[in-house]
Amino acid sequence: MIFSSSLLENAVNEFAKLPGIGKKTALRLVLHLVKQDAAEVTLFSDTLAKMRNEIKFCKRCYNISDKELCNICSNPLRRQDMLCVVENIRDVIAIESTQQFNGIYHVLGGIISPLDGIGPEELTIDALVDRIKKEETTEIIFALSPTIQGDTTIYYISKKLSASGPVPAPVKITTIARGISFGGELEYADEMTLAKSISNRIPVENFILSGS
């Protein structure tokens, strides 16, 4: 692409550095910004710069946060004894958006995946074990990807928990239910999912009580 304006060219190149944005899309976005009020574009650029400079990671749960402690950890209305372990910040947003969980989180920063070079020391597993020892957690819910890597991570953390001395009883360790998606069709479900959904079948009264 040949530009007659270096201001335009620089802006397009900056946009094209973002993941999934090619040169043509970048040009479309930049030309959209050119058409906006200067104040709008200033707001856009200031918001991004402010976000990057002021954003923190919660020192307790490693969620993205405006302050030292994130809104979820510092909310007295949330159950501080229910800990949901997730892979990343996107998962926190996804679970929060369901408005069904009223506990707190722990963001691992990934899952154990030796092929991608991610071992336990890259994740916040030690901090999680420390938290469980210190805080009065009654239930740990693992909400990780239903993959071999996710299962390995759950297994590793459970072992680590029992190896690091007695887990304060009564700590319940659970994982999110795996089964057929709402609206999904049985015949298209993979064998593994279907098999698990049969072996982990739930009494209909529980099902109705859980409000689904």
Add this chain to the structure above:
Amino acid sequence: MIFSSSLLENAVNEFAKLPGIGKKTALRLVLHLVKQDAAEVTLFSDTLAKMRNEIKFCKRCYNISDKELCNICSNPLRRQDMLCVVENIRDVIAIESTQQFNGIYHVLGGIISPLDGIGPEELTIDALVDRIKKEETTEIIFALSPTIQGDTTIYYISKKLSASGPVPAPVKITTIARGISFGGELEYADEMTLAKSISNRIPVENFILSGS
């Protein structure tokens, strides 16, 4: 989507204002920026703000420009007597990228399209007519979309040119060739294109001379 950080939420909302960027894509882009160095993000936001604040439109051809007169208009090596009329800035970039055109441009800002509420007065047609009268143009090349609207615009401008007094001879008015795309297959071409490509057939010697 429920965010636990208002900095994150604001940044996502700003990104989601861009055309074709939904909330999920916006979140992906913002989380990418969070992972970058602060200096990188500052560069990104500064480049955009600077671009919007300093960008100008060339007072001669209405192309996007860093200065009063764009790089193309002020380049003494380009033929100032060959004027290519295009719809928008993207078309200038597309033609420049072919490196086959050595004249100057005129950006109309759109084409006449009554259904979209775009009449001749919304476009830079008057400025174009003025330029042709004043500058020593020898050829006007219309590089507009090959649609009814494009053809209407060409027709309107030609009429306007002859109505506004004698066009300085010798001004040649041409339009880009319409035909089968390079690599295209005859059987998939629409009838209109195929018919035009036969009626406007070119001698093979011209074809070879033009370097295709």
